[in-house]
Each structure stands twice: as structure tokens, then as C-alpha cells.
Amino acid sequence: MAIDRDERELVDGLHGDDPGALAALFDRYGDRIYNHCFRHLADWAEAEDATSSVFLEVWRHRHRVQLHDGSALPWLYGVATNVCRNLGRSRRRYLRAVASLPEPAAEPDHAERVTDRLGSQARMRAVLDQVEALPAREREVLGLVAWAGLSYDQAAAALDVPVGTIRSRLSRARARLTDLTEEKHA
Numbered sequence: 214m215a216i217d218r219d220e221r222e223l224v225d226g227l228h229g230d231d232p233g234a235l236a237a238l239f240d241r242y243g244d245r246i247y248n249h250c251f252r253h254l255a256d257w258a259e260a261e262d263a264t265s266s267v268f269l270e271v272w273r274h275r276h277r278v279q280l281h282d283g284s285a286l287p288w289l290y291g292v293a294t295n296v297c298r299n300l301g302r303s304r305r306r307y308l309r310a311v312a313s314l315p316e317p318a319a320e321p322d323h324a325e326r327v328t329d330r331l332g333s334q335a336r337m338r339a340v341l342d343q344v345e346a347l348p349a350r351e352r353e354v355l356g357l358v359a360w361a362g363l364s365y366d367q368a369a370a371a372l373d374v375p376v377g378t379i380r381s382r383l384s385r386a387r388a389r390l391t392d393l394t395e396e397k398h399a
Contacts, residue, residue: 220284227275235272242286243268246293253297263300267293343393351386354379 223241226234246267251260270292271278281287344352357368358379365383369376 220280224278224280224285227271227278230275232272235268235275238271238285238289239268242289245286246289249290249293250297253294254300259300259304263293263296266296266300270296343390343397346393347386347389351382351389354382355386358383 223234223238227238243264247260247264250263250267251257254260254263267289271289274292278285279288344355347355353372354368357363357371358365363371365376365379369379372379
């Protein structure tokens with residue numbers, strides 16, 4: 214039988230480290246192994262990966278390839294079955310691991326935070342534009358008392374001026390800011 218002889222030659226070629234024998238075996242049985250893998254895995258992409266793994270395993274264990282009734286196909290099916298079992302076990306372990314993970318916490322909508330931040334930046338820029346219109350002395354007092362939270366005494370000590378000067382500068386700064394705000398909204 215010519216087929217038996219060809220199979221024997223292929224197996225002998227594999228035993229002799231001939232990659233051409235593996236290629237011929239793949240050409241001859243690749244589609245059958247692919248379909249066998251699909252029937253086990255029910256996924257064409259996984260069957261393709263499994264088929265690749267089968268022939269890699271055949272090459273790794275080429276010295277153990279055996280003929281059964283003159284054909285290497287039963288041995289290939291055995292390798293394919295083992296590869297598919299391993300892939301199926303791996304998939305089940307993965308799915309169990311994923312299923313055991315806690316549900317992810319609901320993430321807040323970042324769009325609102327971004328909008329709020331942009332809005333606060335725009336408001337701060339508008340305030341700073343008005344504050345920059347004040348004389349430097351009034352800006353200093355406003356920054357120390359209104360924004361830094363210093364008392365009049367502390368601001369007077371920081372600027373080395375009398376407390377009365379702090380009070381008058383702050384009063385003038387507030388009045389000018391009020392005027393600037395009213396002009397802007399008018």
C-alpha cells in the first residue's frame with residue numbers, strides 16, 4: 214500500500230529530525246486536525262491556535278510519533294485531543310477566576326469633574342483679572358487677609374505697616390472690586 218509506505222517515510226523523517234516530514238504531515242492532515250479541534254472547542258480561532266499547538270507538540274515529540282494501522286493520524290488525534298483538553302481546562306480556570314473577581318465599583322462620571330474644574334479655572338481667571346486691576350498695595354492686603362486668612366494684626370506685621378493701613382487698603386480694595394464687578398455686569 215503506497216499510503217502506508219508514505220506514512221512510514223514521514224514518521225521515519227520525523228524521527229530523523231526532517232522538518233519537511235512535519236510539513237508533509239501537516240499538509241496531509243492539518244484540515245482534519247483543525248476540524249477535530251473545532252469540534253472540541255466550538256471556536257474557530259481557538260481551533261486554529263490548537264492546531265498550531267498540535268503540530269508544535271508533534272515536532273517537540275517527533276521521536277515518539279507512532280503509526281497505528283499504518284497511519285500517523287490516530288497519534289495526531291491523540292495529541293490534538295490532549296491539546297484541546299488543556300485549552301479547555303485553561304479556559305475554564307480563567308472563567309472561574311474572572312467570575313470570582315468582585316464587581317467593579319461604579320466609576321463617577323469624570324466629565325462633571327472636568328467641567329467643574331474648567332468652570333472654577335475660568336471663575337478664578339476672572340477674579341484674578343479684576344484683582345490685577347488693583348494697585349499692588351491693595352492686592353497684597355487682599356491676598357493676606359481675604360485669601361491667606363491672616364488677621365489684620367498679622368497682615369500688618371507681615372507687611373510692616375500699621376493695622377489702620379491694612380484696614381484702609383482692604384476697604385479700598387473691596388470697594389474697587391465691587392465697582393469693577395458692577396461695570397462688568399452692566
